[in-house]
Amino acid sequence: EPEVTQTPSHQVTQMGQEVILRCVPISNHLYFYWYRQILGQKVEFLVSFYNNEISEKSEIFDDQFSVERPDGSNFTLKIRSTKLEDSAMYFCASSEVRPDQPQHFGDGTRLSIL
Amino acid sequence: GESVGLHLPTLSVQEGDNSIINCAYSNSASDYFIWYKQESGKGPQFIIDIRSNMDKRQGQRVTVLLNKTVKHLSLQIAATQPGDSAVYFCAESILTGGGNKLTFGTGTQLKVEL
Numbered sequence: 686e687p688e689v690t691q692t693p694s695h696q697v698t699q700m701g702q703e704v705i706l707r708c709v710p711i712s713n714h715l716y717f718y719w720y721r722q723i724l725g726q727k728v729e730f731l732v733s734f735y736n737n738e739i740s741e742k743s744e745i746f747d748d749q750f751s752v753e754r755p756d757g758s759n760f761t762l763k764i765r766s767t768k769l770e771d772s773a774m775y776f777c778a779s780s781e782v783r784p785d786q787p788q789h790f791g792d793g794t795r796l797s798i799l
Numbered sequence: 800g801e802s803v804g805l806h807l808p809t810l811s812v813q814e815g816d817n818s819i820i821n822c823a824y825s826n827s828a829s830d831y832f833i834w835y836k837q838e839s840g841k842g843p844q845f846i847i848d849i850r851s852n853m854d855k856r857q858g859q860r861v862t863v864l865l866n867k868t869v870k871h872l873s874l875q876i877a878a879t880q881p882g883d884s885a886v887y888f889c890a891e892s893i894l895t896g897g898g899n900k901l902t903f904g905t906g907t908q909l910k911v912e913l
Contacts (some may be wrong), residue, residue: 689842716898728843728888728903740898776842784894785850787833788901790842 687711689791691777697797698767706762706794708777717760718778718788719752721745728776734760764796772798811910818876820907822889825870829891831899834863834874837886837906846874846887850894876909884911 690709698704710717719731732742734752751763760779764771774795778788812818824832830851835843849856849863849872856863862875872889886906892899 691842718898718900720901720903727905728890728901730900730902733898733900735898741900743900780898784899785831785848787845787848788899789845790835792840792842 687713689777689779689789691775691791691794693794694792695795695797697799700769700798701766704764704767704796706764706775706777706796708760708762708791709758710760710777710779711789712758713781714779714789715782716740716780716784716788717752717754718780719762720776720778720790721773722776722793723773731762767796767798769798772796808905809908809910811912812879814879814881814911814913816879818874818879818883818909820874820876820887820889820909822872822874822904823870824872824889824891824904826891826893826902827870828893829902831892831894832863832865832872833890833892833901834861834872835888835890835903836883837888839885843888879909879911881911881913884909 692707717734720728722728732746733740749765753761774793776790776793778790780786780788833848834846837843847858847863860877864873888906889904890901
């Protein structure tokens with residue numbers, strides 16, 4: 686069964702450094718998403734992406750965050766200058782064209798900011 | 800603000816019994832609901848979804864019930880197995896033409912006792 690893959694599984698970064706989290710969505714999916722889950726809290730929506738542009742973003746997704754689809758298979762989340770509070774699990778998800786199709790998630794990247 | 804919440808943080812059931820996990824949602828505009836299962840160290844795994852024009856939907860060993868009058872969603876797992884032990888999240892969204900942002904609940908830990 687096709688799946689969303691995320692790399693790395695764990696990223697440790699110094700505060701203030703840039704970090705790029707990578708995702709390979711399911712191949713025939715056209716909607717892509719990033720969510721995060723701070724330890725012990727809910728999964729929170731960050732951003733959705735379709736047709737090479739952001740379709741929706743949350744208040745969390747400020748100017749320090751950006752997303753990109755650099756080629757036909759990867760979808761990346763960049764945090765320009767990381768803060769301690771960015772420490773969380775970051776999940777990538779993808780879905781088919783129809784909006785009533787479920788989002789399928791990767792196993793996440795654990796981001797630890799020191 | 801609008802929120803999705805779960806009534807019980809932990810549910811313990813005997814192997815072979817049926818499990819019922821409940822969820823309350825507060826956004827009356829939501830028209831699409833999903834249940835996810837999250838095992839330790841993994842991302843949310845799609846279980847079943849339901850649109851607001853339905854009251855019930857069945858899958859393999861799982862049934863989702865939607866009561867729009869009281870804004871309540873439940874997940875029923877038949878003949879619960881040890882492999883069902885996980886955290887279960889409900890999520891809601893409003894279907895648009897541009898992908899659907901999911902709002903997650905806090906999660907219920909299901910523990911299956913042998």
